Amino acid sequence: MASFVEIGRYNVIPLSLASLCTCPYRPTLNKTLIFNQKRYPKFNLRIVFDGSRPMFRFRQSGISTNRHFIVAVARAQADRLDEDNAREEVDKGNNLLVIEDSVSERQQKASQLKKRIVSGLGIGISFGGIILAGGWVFTVAFAAAVFVGAREYFELVRSRGITAGMTPPPRYVSRVCSVICALMPILTLYFGQIDVSVTSAAFVVATALLLQRGNPRFAQLSSTMFGLFYCGYLPCFWVKLRCGLAAPALNTSFAGIGAKWPVLLGGQAHWTVGLVATLISVSSIIAADTFAFLGGKAFGRTQLTSISPKKTWEGTIVGLGGCIATSVALSQIFRWPTSLLSAVAFGFLNFFGSVFGDLTESMIKRDAGVKDSGSLIPGHGGVLDRVDSYIFTGALAYSFVKTFLPLYGV
Template identity: 50%
Template sequence: MGGAGAAIILAGGWVFTVVTCLVVYQASQEFYGFVTSKGISAGMMPPPPLVSALTSAMCIGITVWTYLSNGSITAALAVASFAVLSLQLLAVEKPRFSQMTSSVFGLFYCGYLPSFWVKLRVLAVPALNSTAVHKWPVALGGLTHWTVGLLATFMSVACVVAADTGAYAFGKTLGRTQLTSISPKKTVEGAFGGLLCSTAVALGFWRVLAWPAHPALAASLGVLVFLASLFGDLIESVMKRDAGLKDASDFIPGHGGLLDRFDSYIFTGAIVYFVLKFVTPLFGL
């Protein structure tokens, strides 16, 4: 799976976008599995199936539009929200506020946030500061393919994997202190291990590829990715707890649902994109 993921990131373009759309579709299905579960629907009225189907379609549409428009998605989210809320007014005789909020949150969580991975991957700024990248042979893509978007996507995914692996390894061997009651198995020691591994991988990218441009930026990205990974996991844990479910689904045998594997990535793309697009230019990096 890791090799397939690396190939998809390297390919970029439509390949990366189509795979992201598949992830978005399954994530939206699992999200509405939460919303319609007995644990949550007992306290609020879930959206009707027609609205849920349109929301899933709009989530995919936001992702595709992100690629076609080279990263412009803010207006797309507004239009999608209008369409979903308007259909709810027409499809439900007496729509409830809970139905509207769950639909819009579904668009945000399953469509808008994942689309930032596409925004991140399409960043076409050449990684000219990386002297190591200059030495890669043309057969492996040459300079024109080694963009900030490619390196940032690779690094972000690698840091998430490192954060999850480090948290598991440290928590399993050294974990004694519970981190939060939201997820009882998470420990302070495990969180420290995840932070350490994520930061180490980010610094490894800087050391090997000379990207990011400064070790402090690399370390900062490693820390941010860890935090996005941790809190993304905890946010999905809240949904599962309220829904009364152990896993989001049985989509991946032995591992649960796709959201159970990708919850750490939900916010990561947006945070890394924001830092690279808006924060680092302020410091000339």
């Protein structure tokens, strides 16, 4: 340990030259004053007057304290170096942890993106084959997706974020409504229309809610009726579009698609207005989502709405352009619709329906306080997360082809 001297303990501060000499001139002294303390017997304090400059000297048992002072300074510097080294090691460790976290985060994002691509391709190929098959294959597969989507919707309605402000419908009512929603596409294909079936189902469900035990609430009735409309009635228009518009798209034979289609799969008669319209509508929605995502990443600055903070006006405009371009390009390939203006209008309606459906599902999830409606599809969440852009679009596409296109656009 280094030796330290506390000068204040020796009471030398009151000492001054005036007390040593009262002469009017400054003396020239060559003397040494020695102060000894019993408390610190090893230290001697000497004040040496050399000419007119006082100097302090310390001695420790006859050995100069300069050497001890140097040793103490060296040890202090060594301790400081050790502390600096330790701090550098800690900083290096923290930096390594940060680097490892960033690397693991990038790996996780890459793995998530890979899952999204693989599952997206699988869904796209499977759904494309189902659309081409049409008929009962399309309807039954569609009904299964509607059932899962309805279950997810009623689970969202029962979540804590929504139940904090309203009373959800009983669980048995939710299950019955999910089954009714799944039956609606099948009834649409069988009867050709769904109005009577939907009205009857809504009446039965409303009666069950009003006659339930306890205190029936309007929130239960409104959320259930919207579930029947959102998850059951609106998706039925896809069945009416794909399977109901059976007029042959004769122009496709000139493009070579209908002429080369195998006879075992229906031949030229298989290429109906409903099939072509469904393919163009689905492809336009996929293009709208893709271009909107890429445009938002590249140019996104202005937020579109607080319902979905990641959506921007720039991305929306790019998505609209991609949707219309896809609709026009496919109309030239399939030779339907024959009017360019009709193809542009069809693309605009598809984009509007996809954005509206996406924002509606985002609003439901925001009130429910969840990020995804489910976890059935790896990398994509639930079924509602994947089909939200299609829910309203089927009704718009069917109404446009059925009502506004003369001769179904052939």
